[in-house]
Amino acid sequence: MKSFILQTRLSIILAFLTLFTSISTFAQDKKVDVNITTGSNDAFWGSPWVWIIGVAVFILLLVALLRGGRRADV
Secondary structure, eight states: OHHHHHHHHHHHHHHHHHHHHHHHHHHTOOOOOOOOOOSOOOSGGGSHHHHHHHHHHHHHHHHHHHHHTOOOOO
16 A cells, blocks of 8 residues: 555656646747847947956056065065
8 A cells, every 4th residue: 555655656746747847848949039230339348449458457456466465675
């Protein structure tokens, strides 16, 4: 009797898992049309000179922070 109950419980659990898996699979099957335009980039971070200035400022800050901890003995 116990094995029958355990086997029935296992069958029910597997049936629900199969049901949830199939529902999640069908839920992912949406027909969505996405258009990505890469023609013009009007944002300021799209310009290469902004990246060059940003990297230069980052390097200067990094050097200032790393050299600021050292003290020369005179």
